[in-house]
Amino acid sequence: MEKTFYVTTPIYYVNAEPHIGHAYSTLAADTLNRVYQCLGYATRFQTGTDEHGEKVVQAAHKEGIEPKSYVDRISGLFRQTWSDLDIHPDRFIRTTDADHVRVVTHLLNKVYEAGDIYFSEYEGQYCLGCERFYTDRELVEDLCPDHQTKPTLVKEANYFFRMSAYQDWLIDHIKKNSEFIRPERYRNEVLSFLSEPLEDLCISRPKSRLTWGIPLPFDDRFVTYVWFDALINYLTGLDFPQGDLFPRFWPSVQHIIAKDILKPHGIYWPTMLKAAGVEPYQHLNVHGYWNMDQTKISKSLGNVIRPKDLADRFGIEAVRYFFLREMVFGLDAQFSEEAMIQRINADLANNLGNCFSRSLTMIEKYCQGVVPQTGETGPAEENLKQLARQARETVQLEAQRLAFHKALMSLWELVDEVNKYIDSQAPWALAKDPGKNPRLMTVLYHLAETLYRVSLLLFPFMPRTSLQMRQQLGLEENQGAPEWETGKNGCAIPAGTRIRKGPALFPRIETGNPKPDSTPPSRKAAAVSISETLSLEEFQKWDLRIAKVLSAERVPKSKKLVKMEVDLGEKRTLVAGIGEDYNPEELPGKTIVVVANLEPTKLMGVESRAMLLAARDEGGLKLIVPEEKILPGTRVK
């Protein structure tokens, strides 16, 4: 039978730009999706934007534009952000999409015909931020617990969904299915909500108050209330009720959300599905908040960090690693740049990056860059194989439970073991004794094999790094998800494979002077050391130019950085770390050499659009200058 998997994120409100809280849920869904791909499942992954409601109208009016133009713009920003982070959902859904309007209409009719929607008058405390009524019990000191604002008393006639009729069924379902809502703390929270009588759910807004929504099919004086519209997106994405996607993927659906929207997903949604005669979801996976200085990161609190900015600064892969490693799924986590730099330097540059690069260097040095045949193995190799098997089991198990941090910890333990294996086997010592050559080959083979296994297991978390490692190991034929279950020869690396050592996987970030990672190809080239060869084709990508310094000044608060205006045929700003060796005053008028086709990067907030060439020896740093005057902009060959 076909194994299927369907994962969704919340569809995000378009009243503000995407931030790292949204990015985390989307990244978690992307990672889980990739885990199931590696396990051989047919998968589907959906995210999108929630575009109806009063808040959107208000935000659009603030900008003086129509709601549709407004939602098009912000929805586009979300879509772009996921693409920038290398996240490619199978469906990016918008609640203004025509098929979604059809499915909501269909579901409303179905529940109405079943007699579970009725008309009545209601008065209650309404939070505009959450777009829902709060009971007195839910308010904290009369304030919305999420927005810390006072809700408004609203009285109006509306349509209601008879949610109370499904209370007993829901309690029973949660009790019988221990992982229906997970982790357990959120299951308990929902059960605690359900220990009090459940009120019916208001599902409409009069058009006199709001027109930006899906009209009720049975009374066009009203539009659908946001949750009864938004939650249904999960069905729309499978072409419900027709087509083959729904029967194929719905039985394995898992939602990922943060705890802010536990009640709509833990209570409204399963009861809506029950009333419509649809099976409830398989798992609701609930994570905590990303906080900064103990406060939730949120657009309403104004402390947002844009995912794209982080990715530009530190690289997509480092951002993915940090978020997945740092948060215990279910609990809150702290974001700080210092913590991020520390993880990059310790776990990525020093640990994984260094282990990989020293291993490949030794294969280059001692066996001409070709993975050797293994000789007889001993306890050290058996231990390594056993640890790799264990890591694989842990990654599979923990990642499916969304304990990404545990999965990554077990992978890094394996990398630690590889480092220990190198130190204990000391290939450099074996290389000195020709009699020990078979042993040297065995050690080098096992280094390559274990690192290959690390690269396969790393895929869901850091897909680009996984591919980069496989490329450097000479085994990149499969660009997509590696098959963990059926991996060739139990994931052994064939002897005779020619490795292609490339740039460092993760350059260290110097504190106070963060550099982007190796993502843009032009920057990768900048990290190549003298011992590594470069094809002519790669070298020709470097656009080196003669440039004349027009002006120079120190970057405030930096000892090293100097900002310069240069003429390289056009005027450019560049930032260089030469402030300890040169006084800015002595630079104007000098003719230098720069790399002109690097991706722009920001150094301490100043954008640099070229990189100068310099060399350092004991005497300090010296700029590379032409022997004689030469015209700015001339290409250096």
Ligand code: ME8
């Ligand atoms: O609630 N930490 O949209 P929304 C972690 N449209 N995750 C966070 C976060 C933080 N600080 N801030 C936001 C809505 N999130 C509705 C959903 S679904 C049918 C409708 C993430 O834009 C997290 O996934 O307010 C949270 O649940 C979601 O963004 C809320 O997004």
